[in-house]
Amino acid sequence: MSSEIEMSVQTVEAGSAGLVKTQYFTFAESPLEMELDSGEKLGPITIAYESYGRLNDERDNAVLVFHALSGDAHAAGISADPTGISAADTGFGAEAAKGPVDRKKLGWWDNMIGPGKAIDTDKYFVVCSNVIGGCRGSTGPSSINPATDRPYGLSFPVITVRDMVRAQRQLVDHLGVKRILSAVGGSLGGMQALQWAVSYPDMVDSCIPIATAARLSAQGIAFDEVGRQAIMADQHWHAGDYYDKNTPIPGLAVARMLAHITYLSDESMHHKFGRRLRDREKYGYDFSTDFEVESYLRHQGESFIRRFDANSYLFITKAIDYFDLTEGHGGLAVALRAVKSRFLVIAFSSDWLYPPYQSKEIVKALKANGIDVSYCEIPSSYGHDAFLLEEEAQTHMIRGFLKYTARKGR
Amino acid sequence: MSSEIEMSVQTVEAGSAGLVKTQYFTFAESPLEMELDSGEKLGPITIAYESYGRLNDERDNAVLVFHALSGDAHAAGISADPTGISAADTGFGAEAAKGPVDRKKLGWWDNMIGPGKAIDTDKYFVVCSNVIGGCRGSTGPSSINPATDRPYGLSFPVITVRDMVRAQRQLVDHLGVKRILSAVGGSLGGMQALQWAVSYPDMVDSCIPIATAARLSAQGIAFDEVGRQAIMADQHWHAGDYYDKNTPIPGLAVARMLAHITYLSDESMHHKFGRRLRDREKYGYDFSTDFEVESYLRHQGESFIRRFDANSYLFITKAIDYFDLTEGHGGLAVALRAVKSRFLVIAFSSDWLYPPYQSKEIVKALKANGIDVSYCEIPSSYGHDAFLLEEEAQTHMIRGFLKYTARKGR
Structure with missing residues (x-):
């Protein structure tokens, strides 16, 4: 086992957060x-988390990274867990990059987190935890x-995004973090970032909601x-x-296949698959796999069911549907009135699940409150998945924003 | 029973094609x-069809209307069939209009077909048949x-759109039709209209493909x-x-719910439902129905399973996926080289299942062949469903186009 880890170490690349182990914190x-x-009440609660970099003496250099629906705590580096709790495909349908490292053990946002990367682990204490309601180590x-x-x-x-954040707060306190330099995440992760800025305005210096919304659209709920x-x-x-019986595998696979389409775009699917046939020259005139896109989707469904719990899928999607910052307030500007963080809001041109207009609503409401906010709509054909794939444009934006925040404070 | 029909007659409105009965033609x-x-070979084949208006002495005033995935032969008027083979909701998710007539028995395109309407049954002999592979009277x-x-x-x-059209050709010959004044349809109906113009160029004077494509996109296949x-x-x-057993009801309902989302638009769903709750003031914190949009979708699923066969859903979607006019040709312009019809191509601004750019591809390829083609992108928030709902704009376009074709011939 020790030699196994050694072998892995040899393959760690420059810029990698290195070999990491998921940790666990239990409370409540x-x-x-x-x-x-x-x-309702929940307890005890265990949170699975990873951290990269070191908390400084002022305990104010923490960057919280939040994962999307199917992600987990393993955001960066190479998992030292031989059972491989994490996988490169946890974050939506991003293709595993090719390289000498076992990409299956790479964190879902490894391209953004590490020494010298956008979220620089030489400078920041980066924490990522699995949401409660999930199935990747947290309760x-x-x-x-x-x-x-x-x-x-x-x-x-049934838990909410606010409940997820409440639990994360316990973890952050446990880790001795005093200030959050930035709360960062895409999709559901962006909702958590927003909720942190709203729930703990005095603690969060900056917030980077990416490819997200202040409330899910009717189409998204549908x-x-x-x-x-x-x-x-x-x-x-x-x-x-079903835990001591057969699991609802086909149903979960269908749910994943459907969701997966919404993470891509018409354009990216056209470029990636078009109408190309799979392993045949002509139509098969049957209901097996004709088109490459069918084969790809089936594979997505099949790999998902091996690492995800169907009930967690129900609970997390429900939390996403319930998320609505305006709830109980007149509108979004009122809902964001107490916020004190600086914001960088990022959207992607071809994201039709969380379209740019939803990010602009956030920007507008922040501006109405005199909040310092930068908005960037990154041109991309990748659809919602872009937040996992558009490394260069995001690196450029996020690196500068974090540096500025670290220098200026809130 | 006769008095029942009499009662129905009293409620027939001006502009209605009146009481109609589905007919059946068997061949092969x-x-x-x-x-x-x-x-493979198929026979005998029965086609369920309806006709409105009268074939003229020249037998050249026929307008063929083609239905979409879940439609049927009952396109116009009020069904005299007491068992109600047709329903107002056959054509995608269009809401049944409100009025004195039992809208459940109204044809799926009754707003477009009838005396004085866009497709004027005082002038034209209108024929609509259920596709083969379907479950609404045809084999x-x-x-x-x-x-x-x-x-x-x-x-x-496994059948194709070309097979559907081949079978329709038998029906058209059986009815004594010599020339097709126009081949008209939306979605899968538009594919059939296009296929008619390609398969029988010497017979079709004009073609009106609406909200359709020359080949389905990767996203559509997905x-x-x-x-x-x-x-x-x-x-x-x-x-x-499963025909002598329980039927796959939940699976078909899920398929329909999913498809239904693709027939609407983000905007129309926002206007129609937003995040409104159903029969409750607050979130239920359970997995019953919280939002109106959920309730609406479940209703769509439930009403669909009562009138549609799961296997037909498989076969018809496969025919849609297979449809590709360019197959065996270098490109679309080559594929359309033999076409002789005049064209009116209609698309809708918010249709993301068959986006306007796909209609423009058809227009471009027709123009490359010197075909007389008009293109109209109708501004609408209804999404793909717009072809069933945008009565006024379509009436304006189609009425004039048919008149012009009737006067000028091909």
């Missing part, structure tokens, strides 16, 4: 369970409910709901109580 | 089975295979494939052999 043990937005529906000694299943309480229906229609779902 | 009986693109996978005396199921041959996977993942699908 009885009788101190955490109260949730729903009114979620597949965790054992201590009250019953069985997996929670659907008895797990796609999520179809994915959930696909899972719940699966004969093996058993109202979420 | 042994040993004269029809040869298909796949090389399809749910029909009895005479060789086995059992439903075809997956032993039904959505279709996810719908098929949802059906085939259903425990009750039984490789298509």
